[in-house]
Amino acid sequence: MTFVLFCSFNVSAQEDVLPTTDKKRLDFAKTYFEVGGNVLPSFTGKRLSGNELTSFKHPETINTTLYWGGFHFWGHAEFYVSFPLRQFNLKSNEETDVEFTHYTVTGARFLPWAYREKRLRPYVGIGWSALDFKQVVRPDEDQPKLEKNFTWTADAGILYGYKNFTARLGVNYYPDNVWNYPISKTEFQKIKTPNFSLQLGLLYAMDLTKDNGDPAINKRWNSYPEVSSLGLNASSFGDFFAAVGPSVSFSLASSEYNDSEYPYLNKKQASGGYFDIALGYQFNTANMFTAVSFRNPKFEQQAYGTRQTIKKTSVALETAKFLTDYTGFAPFIGLNVAYDHIKYSEITDEGSKKLTFGKVEPGITFGWDIVPGKSEEYLILRTNLRWYPFSSFEVDGKKFNFNQLEYNLIQLVFYPERFLRSKKNIFK
Incomplete structure (x- = not known):
């Protein structure tokens, strides 16, 4: 968590791996903004129909997200935070709906090979995250939104950069995906939300510190x-x-x-x-x-x-x-x-x-x-x-x-x- 600091260190990145003897202070990192989407598969919800417990399917969703982060340690690490934007359901349902929101409070990724333009670069990472989950059963729509405020997530993927732009393809893993959800004031049911999502993103890196003139x-x-x-x-x-x-x-x-x-x-x-x-x-x-x-x-x-x-x-x-x-x-x-x-x-x-x-x-x-x-x-x-x-x-x-x-x-x-x-x- 401590090293999320680097996500706002506005300096430019090297185009190649710098020799140990030439690692300069202003080549340490670069900052970026990224817009991405996380595709979550469908999962089973539960509700009361009268006094009877029934199961139903929540649809696949796409959750759009804004990321603020940077590459650090001369291209070998990535630190970031994320802000959810909007969720899109891939299939509409007039009776039920779902809200699933993922915030990354602090995330860190490791690149075995330093980030470099026009090269595929794999990464693995871990994040301190917050998750929100609410299932809506109409006509009431007064179900609770539950929160997991301090949970860990993991991810892995590949990057490809060209000039100031970088494309991302990754997979996110949510190990804490079981919710003891109140389907009424007095009755609770275990609901499992997806424990993985597919991530697509496009980031734009900026050079600010070296532009001091x-x-x-x-x-x-x-x-x-x-x-x-x-x-x-x-x-x-x-x-x-x-x-x-x-x-x-x-x-x-x-x-x-x-x-x-x-x-x-x-x-x-x-x-x-x-x-x-x-x-x-x-x-x-x-x-x-x-x-x-x-x-x-x-x-x-x-x-x-x-x-x-x-x-x-x-x-x-x-x-x-x-x-x-x-x-x-x-x-x-x-x-x-x-x-x-x-x-x-x-x-x-x-x-x-x-x-x-x-x-x-x-x-x-x-x-x-x-x-x-x-x-x-x-x-x-x-x-x-x-x-x-x-x-x-x-x-x-x-x-x-x-x-x-x-x-x-x-x-x-x-x-x-x-x-x-x-x-x-x-x-x-």
């Missing part, structure tokens, strides 16, 4: 040691920064309250997308930063007449230390303390419930920066993860346990003082 800067950045301090040759003690980026949150523990009152809802929940906004100061020479961050995730689920919503507004103060800089990848780890304002609402056939909580939560911060130019760059990409192992509240005397993980995929970090120095040619 100054060969002298490229030469200086390439001269940095492969492993060194992030603050090496820093021209200032520190710099202020502002940052913003898309995020999602996952609960890593089951809720005692839902287990008892609403077993047909998800045991663990995932939020919708939201923005992580931060203001902070980076101590360049000390290789650390401190920041105040704002997040407002919303968790929402609905099934069989029950609607449950959790809105969290959180402000966190954090301090983190950079461990090293490896070819532009700078991991960090630290501590934070957050104040959470939580609004819980519940609507059922029997009535409604609204509760408000305010809590202070200690947490752990970890992540990485993408910094080809160390402390010279005024615009960088950062990935943040914050873990709150004690996050919880109580509803009717029963514990609602979050054990929450916040995943800020890519945050754009801007340093105004570095920007002003660059305009004055201080770095040159």
